[in-house]
Amino acid sequence: MSTKTMIIAKNLVKKYEEITAVDGISFVINRGECYGFLGPNGAGKTTTMKIINCMSPLTSGNVLVCERHVKTKPREIKALTGVVPQEENLDPDLTVFKNLLVYARYFEVPSNEAESRVEELINFLNLSEKIDSHINELSGGMKRRLLIARALINNPEILILDEPTTGLDPQVRHMIWQKLRQLKKNGITMLLTTHYMEEASQLCDRIAIMDKGKILIEGNPVTLVEEKIGKEVLELRINNAMENELLQKLNRFEFTHDRVGDTLYMFSRDGRELLQYLVSNDYPLVLHRPATLEDLFLKLTGRGLRE
Amino acid sequence: MKSIFKVPDISFRAYRVWQRNRDSYKRFYKANLIGSLGEPVMFLFGMGLGIGGYLASMEGVSYIQFIASGIIMVTAMYSATFECTFGSYTRMMGQKTYDGILATPLTVGDIVMGDILWGATKSLISGGIMLAIIIIAGLMKGPVIFIIPILMLIFLVGLMFASMAMIATALSPSYEFFSYYFTLTLTPMFFFSGVFFPLEKFPLIIKGISYLLPLTYAVNISRSLVTENFSYIALSGFPLLLALTIILVIVAVNMIEKRVVK
Numbered sequence: 341m342s343t344k345t346m347i348i349a350k351n352l353v354k355k356y357e358e359i360t361a362v363d364g365i366s367f368v369i370n371r372g373e374c375y376g377f378l379g380p381n382g383a384g385k386t387t388t389m390k391i392i393n394c395m396s397p398l399t400s401g402n403v404l405v406c407e408r409h410v411k412t413k414p415r416e417i418k419a420l421t422g423v424v425p426q427e428e429n430l431d432p433d434l435t436v437f438k439n440l441l442v443y444a445r446y447f448e449v450p451s452n453e454a455e456s457r458v459e460e461l462i463n464f465l466n467l468s469e470k471i472d473s474h475i476n477e478l479s480g481g482m483k484r485r486l487l488i489a490r491a492l493i494n495n496p497e498i499l500i501l502d503e504p505t506t507g508l509d510p511q512v513r514h515m516i517w518q519k520l521r522q523l524k525k526n527g528i529t530m531l532l533t534t535h536y537m538e539e540a541s542q543l544c545d546r547i548a549i550m551d552k553g554k555i556l557i558e559g560n561p562v563t564l565v566e567e568k569i570g571k572e573v574l575e576l577r578i579n580n581a582m583e584n585e586l587l588q589k590l591n592r593f594e595f596t597h598d599r600v601g602d603t604l605y606m607f608s609r610d611g612r613e614l615l616q617y618l619v620s621n622d623y624p625l626v627l628h629r630p631a632t633l634e635d636l637f638l639k640l641t642g643r644g645l646r647e
Numbered sequence: 648m649k650s651i652f653k654v655p656d657i658s659f660r661a662y663r664v665w666q667r668n669r670d671s672y673k674r675f676y677k678a679n680l681i682g683s684l685g686e687p688v689m690f691l692f693g694m695g696l697g698i699g700g701y702l703a704s705m706e707g708v709s710y711i712q713f714i715a716s717g718i719i720m721v722t723a724m725y726s727a728t729f730e731c732t733f734g735s736y737t738r739m740m741g742q743k744t745y746d747g748i749l750a751t752p753l754t755v756g757d758i759v760m761g762d763i764l765w766g767a768t769k770s771l772i773s774g775g776i777m778l779a780i781i782i783i784a785g786l787m788k789g790p791v792i793f794i795i796p797i798l799m800l801i802f803l804v805g806l807m808f809a810s811m812a813m814i815a816t817a818l819s820p821s822y823e824f825f826s827y828y829f830t831l832t833l834t835p836m837f838f839f840s841g842v843f844f845p846l847e848k849f850p851l852i853i854k855g856i857s858y859l860l861p862l863t864y865a866v867n868i869s870r871s872l873v874t875e876n877f878s879y880i881a882l883s884g885f886p887l888l889l890a891l892t893i894i895l896v897i898v899a900v901n902m903i904e905k906r907v908v909k
């Protein structure tokens with residue numbers, strides 16, 4: 341396999357009875373790229389992942405993975421893919437070691453290779469001490485690491501990570517990021533969903549922000565934020581009346597703004613002068629910070645709760 | 648309706664699922680064996696010697712010998728059924744083992760076939776031990792070579808009831824459902840397949856029903872092989888059971904697929 345594109349999805353639609361979970365999305369994922377799907381709960385991220393991995397049949401559209409059609413070559417596609425599912429499904433009847441060994445057999449890894457591969461992966465994810473433990477004796481972080489080890493058992497070309505660090509402490513999260521970056525260096529193609537914007541910024545070459553089954557925007561996270569939001573954000577805790585008065589005085593500065601509850605957000609490409617003005621005029625400035633993916637995410641998907 | 652008879656995608660990889668089940672069984676096999684052998688052994692000797700004490704013979708053989716051949720089949724039936732109801736349901740729903748396997752090159756067909764083969768293997772283990780007990784107790788009167796077809800029969804009965812159980816699993820909303828399944832399908836077979844009494848003396852209607860129960864054919868074959876009363880007619884049940892098993896496997900795969908692939 342030497343082609344540049346790894347996954348091509350065209351007009352992908354997935355309906356569950358009355359719900360349309362994925363509503364006509366198209367995207368292309370390149371070899372060696374880390375591509376992130378972001379979006380509120382129920383946006384259709386997991387569904388998209390499941391279709392790519394042939395776990396869930398699509399309603400209409402076309403998905404090619406490694407030049408194979410998901411409808412006709414599911415066994416081949418699954419042989420090339422590793423999956424860390426959103427919902428933990430380790431085998432509670434087996435030990436850590438056996439979990440991986442049994443999985444190696446599903447992929448027909450030759451038995452003399454399988455054991456050394458299992459040990460290698462257990463070391464890679466720092467689980468050696470738990471090698472003979474049963475799954476119910478592991479912490480959440482260990483389970484997630486084991487899921488990642490399991491997803492790597494077949495040396496996959498594509499690694500699908502559905503919220504790999506949700507609910508984990510910062511130490512484990514950073515460790516997982518390290519490992520994922522290392523894998524990426526070795527050329528693996530990664531698909532990642534996450535609710536942590538920092539994680540997406542750290543790992544993804546490109547992201548797609550989804551909502552209600554559609555892709556709202558796609559691109560490099562840094563470029564997107566710069567284009568759509570700016571470089572800096574100023575947060576002010578002021579009421580509506582003060583806001584109107586202030587905005588009139590700020591005519592000469594270039595910025596966009598957004599009010600949420602008691603806070604006024606001001607997005608700017610170069611906020612230094614604006615900041616000076618606000619500070620010298622004693623406005624109740626709460627925060628001056630770089631613009632982030634989270635600003636973009638909230639701008640696009642709104643601030644209302646989803647579920 | 649057509650979709651439940653669709654030709655399933657089953658490969659040699661079913662064996663991988665069988666291996667997974669064997670590996671997890673190694674941990675619990677003692678409790679498991681006592682659970683599946685305790686009852687049939689008690690039935691054999693309790694009823695065989697208890698009722699047998701009042702009866703001179705049943706169809707020309709001693710009562711304990713009469714029921715021995717049937718009890719082997721009952722043992723096989725229950726072992727496969729327990730495995731592919733409670734066992735498979737737990738793997739499918741509670742533990743999400745099926746979801747985990749479906750992310751690998753295996754298909755639903757491989758998983759279901761693997762579970763069915765494993766259910767039949769458990770029949771072979773417990774049915775085989777029952778057969779050994781019966782041989783040791785001197786109740787096996789057929790030629791020694793008949794051990795081979797008896798073991799084949801045990802395995803076939805295991806496959807058949809495992810597939811039937813998988814269908815129940817596909818339909819089951821919860822564990823409670825299985826108590827209906829046991830009461831409405833296994834218990835009638837237990838009583839009306841000629842395990843404990845010859846069917847000839849039953850009223851016509853029950854006799855009619857008993858010929859609709861697959862266990863009846865299995866018991867007839869088993870009895871023909873275990874006792875002195877060998878009969879070719881009984882053996883004609885073999886292809887019947889085989890055909891039924893194939894249909895049940897196909898339906899089971901399609902129904903589980905509907906349940907797990909969304």
Ligand SMILES: Nc1ncnc2c1ncn2[C@@H]1O[C@H](COP(=O)(O)OP(=O)(O)OP(=O)(O)O)[C@@H](O)[C@H]1O
Pocket residue numbers: 356359360361379380381382383384385386387388426909
């Ligand atoms: N098996 C199913 N049956 C019916 N509806 C489903 C099923 N799975 C998902 N859905 C629906 O499809 C929509 C998209 O779900 P999906 O799991 O893809 O969202 P998500 O983006 O992964 O959300 P989250 O961030 O909460 O994981 C939701 O409305 C969900 O209720």
Ligand SMILES: [Mg+2]
Pocket residue numbers: 385386387426502
């Ligand atoms: Mg999800």
